[in-house]
Amino acid sequence: MATRQVARAGLPLMNIVRMKGVPILQQLEVEECLLRTSSENWCIINDGTDKPNIVMGISGKPAELVEISPVLEDKIPVIRRFTGGGTVIVDHGTIFVSFICNKDDVADVQPYPRPIMSWSSLLYSQVFQGVTNFRLRENDYVFGHRKFGGNAQSITKNRWIHHTSFLWDYEARNMSYLRLPKRAPEYRLARDHLDFICPMKDYLSRSEFITRTIDAAESHFSVESTEFEAVKPPSNMKFTPTSRLLTNQELEAAGNTSI
């Protein structure tokens, strides 16, 4: 049974881990390990990842989601992560924010996708207060009708993770590695990537966004900072993460089936 840690303020405790430039696969491995083996609440913030990576959801099929030939030619890593949702290409311009919570510490939120998504939108409404036109639209964070943040979740019996990749900035040419997905939100209206997304940098600086996010977390939790080194799984830990890098052979096979 999880031990509820409650700070003096009466709010549940949340550990904030700030990182910069950590490889996205390593971040995903740490997150899944914390979700499955920790009993504490965590907020992981990774300010940019080290190089461009394509990250698909758990059921992602590369043949449908990725332009295989240029990806292979340009050696872009393709990862299948442990959470649901769609495909993103992330790089140094992406800011990642992940909340890993005990369901009992967010007791007014039922541990299902839509209530968790709504809870997150309330938190980020605080972050973007005063910034034009922020809202949760279907399951994306948008300014107006353009997406700048993509969400995904994993829900276990007693805990859940809600993580977001925010497009603070991006390389337009990287979007050409992604195909138009078959499953897309209605508001996308068949727009291609560059007409569908927008960068956050036009609205908030990186540091201001991260500061506001931590401030918003503090309205729900009693936060404490933790170093990244302290949360990296020890080498003798018996936990095998399920997020993984797809091999060239798998991508080539996917490319052959899509012909």
Added chain:
Amino acid sequence: MALRIWASSTANALRLSSATRLHFSPLSRCFSSGNLHSYPSNSPSLCSFLKFRRQNRNLTYALVSIAVLDGLKYANSHEWVKHEGSVATIGITDHAQDHLGEVVFVELPDIGGSVTKANGFGAVESVKATSDVNSPISGEIVEVNTNLKETPGLINSSPYEAGWMIKVKPSNPSELEALMGPKEYTKFCEEEDGAH
């Protein structure tokens, strides 16, 4: 008459076979936290309940019927078990599929593996989430529903029949006795929904 129509439409909506019975009795209503719930007041075995599900940001609500079948046992993580002879069939409940949304992918274990009571054996993907599915009992997996690979939506359209997930040879049949019956599970769902 209204109840028979409702029973028929519920059974049809869930694609329940004619051999499956839904029992109905006079209903009473209560308002709880903005939800309208209907539940049988005197029935020894329980059927289904109504709830309002908020449809969208414009606060329109749809009246949905959540089915709870007689003859099954239920876990507090919203899985059901049907024990017939030496095999137990397991899936997720109508309440669970309603809360999860459209299921687009199902991850199932291999035949020959084992499941342990209250531990995960697979997952479903819906909306943007993967959600663990836990086994209500322990045992050996003897069959998995391969139809769910091509048609994961069976979990939504037929959670108690075509959307079954695994079949297990129970290793400890007494575990079934600790599970909830239909009336208890209905009350559990209403209390859980009413708390939010």
